[in-house]
Amino acid sequence: MRKIREILRLKWEVGLSARQIARSLSISHSTVLDMLRRFECSGLSWPLPNIDDAELEAKLYPGNPQGLVERPLPDMAYIHRELARKGVTLQLLWWEYKQNHPDGLQYSQFCQRYRQWRSKLDVVLRQPHRAGEQMQVDFAGDTVPIHDRETGEVWQAPIFVAVLPASNYTFAKAYPAQDLRSWIKAHCDALEFFGGVPEIIVPDNPKAGVTRACRYEPDLNPAYQEMAAHYGAAVIPARPRSPRDKAKVENAVLVVERWILAALRNHTFFSLHDANRAIREAVARLNDRPFQKLEGTRRSLYETLDKPALRPLPPQRYEFAEWRKAKVNLDYHVEVDRNYYSVPYPLVGETVDIRLTDGLVEILHRGKRVACHPRATGRGRSVTQIQHMPASHRRHREWTPSKLRRWAESVGPHTAQLVVTILEEKPHPEQGFRSCLGIIHLARKYGSDRLEAAAARACAARTFSYSSVKSILAHNLDQAPLPGPPDNQATPVHPNLRGPDYYAGGGP
Template sequence: MHKIHEVLRLYHQSQMSERAIASSLMLSRATIGKIIRRADEAGITWPLPDDMTESQLERALFPRPQGRPKNCFEPNWNEIHMEMRKKGVTLQLLWMEYKEQHPDGYQHTQFCERYRLWKKSLQVTMRHEHRAGEKMFVDYAGPTARVIDPETGEIQEAQIFVATLGASSYTYVEAQWSQNLESFIQGHVHAFEFFGGVPKLLVPDNLKSGVNKSDRYEPTLNRTYFEMASYYGCAVLPARPRKPRDKAKVEAAVLLAERWILAVLRKRTFFSLDELNVAIRELVIRLNEKPFQKLEGSRKSLFEAVDKPALQPLRETPYEFATWRTARVNIDYHVAVQGTYYSVPYPLVGQEVGVRCTQRVIEIFHKGNRVASHVRGTAKGQFVTDSAHRPRSHQAHAEWTPSRLINWGNSIGPNTGILVSRILDSKRHPEQGYRSCLGLLSLSKQYSGQRLERAAEKALLANTISLASVKTMLKKGMEQLTLPLHIDNPTPMHSNVRGAAYYQSSKQNIVH
């Protein structure tokens, strides 16, 4: 209807026929006739008043229906709006309840139209409908909060995690040291505890902490994030990239957190993260109790009436943070996790497995089934082995055996064979020496067998039975040096100095 002004101009000023006007403006003749007729009925003549806009002209010619006379009982639209957020409640149901109490009230069409007009007055842009207990939106605020180390005076910037419920806008805020995965998960767990329940859907922005690959239709979630959501019985629905209205609720909450929390605390000095979070919690309570401007009540009252009854119950035990990684089982039937080795059933040698790591436990999965669980080791290089995972017979289960490794060493030279045997004997279980022996094998691909044999001889003479010593000698060419066999100056006597006899047994098998 934005062409009304032009229709009247062409008709009155240019004296064009209705047919010609219809062809020029690509409108139907019926529409042209209706505009001209309604202008005559409304007493609108040409030229139009200078201050009359197209919208005013449209309302004058095509006024919206006002419905029944105003003597009908007007519903409390604020209460209707709150009821609409509850699960299963529809306008049809609310109208039927209204008509039961006021038989002469608005009919269904006018009831719905007046509610929509009232709702539009709340905000210019129509937002998504949020059902009670359905969604929790999460994001990080842009600004940070400063925390000063009381000992060093160093200033650290704390990140601000924000979570808000869709139906009530009830908001949770906390300060964290970073936006890494552990902090991101911790923020969710604390938000659930603050709300006293769990929503059905989590709507994060496409943060790298929670979403490995952002995609409009099939985003890939971080496995830990997916596991945490499954643990609490909810699902994750990341906001679509470049779709700000998908996360409008949390963006509004972030803005409020910046204005009503961070701005208020900008002049205060904090010396620990806990101290900062105590101050934030006080302001969060004040924010949630602050009355709405265009609705009755506050976020807290709306939360208690709408969201809280619809949330799913909390688990008795909070989710324990865990990370996931993949590993391949070595021939010693162990997988490496941050320098510590954990056993799995021997038949899985060479297979790829999933490893779930918590602060206390290492769990290993193969094709979705848990095949091993260990108390987390405390030192690098430590072997954590379940005896049930050890095979009865290596020949029946694996290609590599101690005898085969020794035979391979002998194929390089007798000293290499002795070194392999010593490495295997130095371990509590021979399999724990497999890795070092395989390391020697890999060195034979970089250096000649003659150099490796010489390095093995030097390692045996120096009684340094380790892969690291051999690797260092080969890298620096030290295996070519000749060790002195006679020492002119005698060794001074001391209680901590061992004599030649002590080392005689370790040298008797060395081949020169």
Template sequence: MRKIQEVLRLHVQAKLSERAISSSVSLSRSTVSKIITRAAAAGISWPLPTDMDENQLDSLLFPIPQGRPRNCDEPEWTQVLNELRIKGVTLQLLWMEYKQANPDGYQYSQFCERFRLWRKKLNPAMRQIHLAGEKMFVDYAGPTVPFIDRETDEILTAQIFVAVLGASNYTYVEAHPAQDVESFIKGHVHAFEFFGGVPRLVVPDNLKAGVRKADRYEPILNRSYQEMVSHYGCAALPARPYTPKDKAKGEFGVQLAERWILAVFRKRRFFSIAEINETIRELLAQLNEKPFQKLEGSRQSLFEATDRPALQPLPSLPYEYAKWQHCKVHIDYHIEAGRCYYSVPYSLIGQEVEARLTQNTVEVFLKGKRVASHPRLHYRGQAQTDPLHRPKSHQQHGEWSPDRLISWGNSIGPNTGILVERIMQKYKHPEQGYRSCLGLLSLSREYPVERVEGAAERALIINSPSYASVKSILKTGMDHTVLSLMEDEQVTPGHDNIRGASYFQTKFLN
């Protein structure tokens, strides 16, 4: 600014040439000539008026180009933003449609610039444009909701699951007992049902319920979570670690849930998860119908106009939560899954398989091929055996048989032999007792055989013929106590009801 004044002073007052002025003020000769020419055109001479400051002088000599006059019809920018959420729609297409309706309207560059300036005035969370029906962001809120267990009077906490659609900000909120895999998947299923359709992508945070191994480039999903998204025909795209902008919509949805739902009933007392969810549903409807501050409509109206038509249809049946478990087939051709036992074909003895457990069924897979299926048992220690899985002869696979196990027990002592028979009698199929008998075998390697025999005697006397009882007796040293108390009597209970090894030999080995 000061150089402009100096150029005018040297030109008018000192009457120097443009070349001399250029050298004096360190400006190019063309710039000096432009200043002198523009000052003459604007009627400015030296000295300057006393009320003219530097900004006024600059605006007179170098006015800012105004471009097209502002009397053009202004586009409906809110409609432009909503149209951009539709897959395949671009600003150039929308400008062409605008020009057809307004031939004297803005050119393409001004159209884009004015839309950018308008969008910049919105909430920062609204700047990123999401396509309709493309993404659903999911997360758990930080605050929890306490509730009182009616039976124990214990104060428990409910976790708050939040799902938000990217294009419309349409929100779903639900209370869960925990942030485990089952609750996390049920939250997705209920959110899909609430929206009435399925988005193309689900963007979760890197919580362990959904992501087994977080990685910036190749995250590994939990097996059950991957199965769920495949069932609904969508894909999971976990946010990059330490990059909250990848799930900004989810963060914003959590903030809304905390402000407009959790904060509202912060002083209420709840007694169950169901009661919390009932209250959430009422407040959730109000949240989705609440008008936008800077846009027309609400989340509900925007959802109906954009996301709902673009969502994929729901499958015919909802996903049923399934837990996967790696198992090894034992010598009794059973696997342990969910603390119960299920048979598989005896030819798989010793192999590693996968069990898929749902609420009602248990399926067993070997390298992706299903090899067995059973109704699920719900009481610990129960066993389910398919007769077709049993071998025709127990000596065809493995060396163990009822006769051999009983003989081994007798080699330790008569009480151990009787205990082995009693263990196998407890089960519908003697093979189901093989594990307990082999457990006794492992105890004979850890303890002296005299102690194992004494512990077996003690287990028979208290009518508790099991591996767990013998192990407990040996661990606590009760076998010594029992022997000292019964030293004078030497009482051994009769066992006329025992069928003996010959029974098993004739029934199972022929």
């Protein structure tokens, strides 16, 4: 469903044509047209209302009762032979095919099947570049050595290069690594350097940006795709082992290596900041250097061609977010970096998407956000929202020792004495806490008056426990009168009774 939403966004927000959308998402042109047709027939409008992926799928695919129909396939070898004859076209061959097979393939599928079958020669195509249409990006092969003043160690900083093909206006900057965070940050810096957003970003197939490289259907990293959506651009990766798909940035990488990195080869840099300051000055000189065979410079062409055609930057810079997947545990929490975050308990056992920023943890299920937490520091911490708990857990969580005492005092003095004694005498606080919750359950079952009478009998017998109160109520002993105090009267005087003097004297 993520590609479906991306098709709709590229059509209605970015304004790309169906063929450009198909190239961006590496899907067929007919699939894009079919999706747009389904969207128009669904009665939905853009931007989409607040619906999850299941509702969107039900709107777009209400069902096909007729099912799939097997269509007869054309003879590809015959088509290939006939096309070699003068004047024969694919449209003519399709028309003849439909005469023999009225239920056969439509024209677009007919052409696509043939192109997949045919072994096509690799022909070099000189591509004209429209102003503001593309930004081609890549990491240079060479790096900049950074020296550590304290240890003397040297580490290599990779160089990110971006270029606008129409003007050859170039951006270059060193970064700590070629990981996802540096990849996203480099794109944001390049767009701010150019002062606008192109329609299409053309990268290579690095692991940071493309999770699965494929000639036909590459999968973008969700964070990379989210960054492109934030700026309103489409990402169309170059085909694997096809450098001519991004020939301008390949040439820009050579220029940066020869005119910037080679020129700085004798400089010693002790920080990334110092290296980038020197690279920034060298890039400015490169963009201001006159062309050899054309009039003007990269900067002058950028000012007249690319800059007016670029789309404006969004009000806020993209905040880097990392995407992960996790399964909801039995305790309705998901684990992120050894910390645990709650989700609504009905999602136990479901797989959810997790979006991580520096300060937030967002949890999504089927495209719909179900939880949002502040990101915890350290390890082993649990972040739980009460509304995510089942009702029984929520009631258990809401009780505290002070609240238990206040409740017992509202029932009566003997219940208060019973609860306080249980909380103080139990060897572990959790044991006393659970015993008091059991007494609350007895109050709901038998009523507050009977509980107070049972507590009075339990206190008189010095049996401070839940089981004792439960037994008193179960046997209706709370309705019997309490035993009186012990009789402390003196022994009555009687002539037949022998006193202590008798025994002290040794008897008669």
